[in-house]
Amino acid sequence: MSQKLTILIVEDEAALVTLLRYNLERDGYRVVEARDGEEALIVADEETPDLILLDWALPNLSGIEVCRRLRARSETRNTPIIMLTARGEETDRIRGLDTGADDYVVKPFSMTEMLARLRAVLRRIRPALADETLIFGDIAIDRAAHRVKRSGRDVHLGPTEYRLLDHLIQHPGRVFSREQLLDAVWGSDVYVEARTVDVHIGRLRKALIANGERDPIRTVRSAGYSLDEHLKAAG
Ligand code: CA
Numbered sequence: 001m002s003q004k005l006t007i008l009i010v011e012d013e014a015a016l017v018t019l020l021r022y023n024l025e026r027d028g029y030r031v032v033e034a035r036d037g038e039e040a041l042i043v044a045d046e047e048t049p050d051l052i053l054l055d056w057a058l059p060n061l062s063g064i065e066v067c068r069r070l071r072a073r074s075e076t077r078n079t080p081i082i083m084l085t086a087r088g089e090e091t092d093r094i095r096g097l098d099t100g101a102d103d104y105v106v107k108p109f110s111m112t113e114m115l116a117r118l119r120a121v122l123r124r125i126r127p128a129l130a131d132e133t134l135i136f137g138d139i140a141i142d143r144a145a146h147r148v149k150r151s152g153r154d155v156h157l158g159p160t161e162y163r164l165l166d167h168l169i170q171h172p173g174r175v176f177s178r179e180q181l182l183d184a185v186w187g188s189d190v191y192v193e194a195r196t197v198d199v200h201i202g203r204l205r206k207a208l209i210a211n212g213e214r215d216p217i218r219t220v221r222s223a224g225y226s227l228d229e230h231l232k233a234a235g
Pocket of ligand 1: 011012013055056057058
């Protein structure tokens with residue numbers, strides 16, 4: 001199994017948050033939440049969600065302004081956003097899509113519809129999530145068999161190195177801090193030292209370049225790690 005996808009719910013209506021959280025968790029997603037626009041921007045930075053459910057009418061900062069700011073940041077520029085709007089806000093909906101939302105759902109909505117729309121957006125925006133094989137340059141992950149190949153040769157990885165590579169390959173070019181990688185790969189409820197990430201990145205790197213290939217992992221000093229996008233272009 002790959003790790004859970006993280007959904008950020010930005011909504012000030014507590015009852016709706018509870019209902020969404022219950023249904024999303026039952027479907028296997030990890031859920032984080034924010035109650036207003038300011039908090040949404042902070043949580044989006046800390047948690048790097050895979051998708052954001054963003055309420056239109058929020059205290060302090062409107063949903064549309066939050067959407068605009070998320071799109072202006074490199075970390076969240078490509079994160080799928082579904083706006084939650086009230087019935088009859090047609091012009092608002094259009095503005096929402098103009099600002100960079102990927103879809104919108106009109107309240108009140110059925111949970112079945114919401115979950116279907118969410119899966120559709122994830123498939124459309126990040127087809128890699130639905131694929132059994134992930135390709136990055138000359139690296140291929142067969143997720144069904146848990147096998148990794150580089151230029152056709154088998155790369156033998158431990159389970160942690162495998163999950164690290166799987167996570168990085170889903171977000172090419174994005175820089176992850178050690179803490180973010182710990183949360184994504186080990187889980188936020190496990191206590192592991194940040195340095196452990198360096199050890200496993202070291203092993204992953206060693207396995208990937210065993211035949212003298214180019215190092216696909218970029219170390220960003222004092223920030224973390226990312227997959228080198230140049231490799232994708234070259235492969
Ligand atoms: Ca609201």
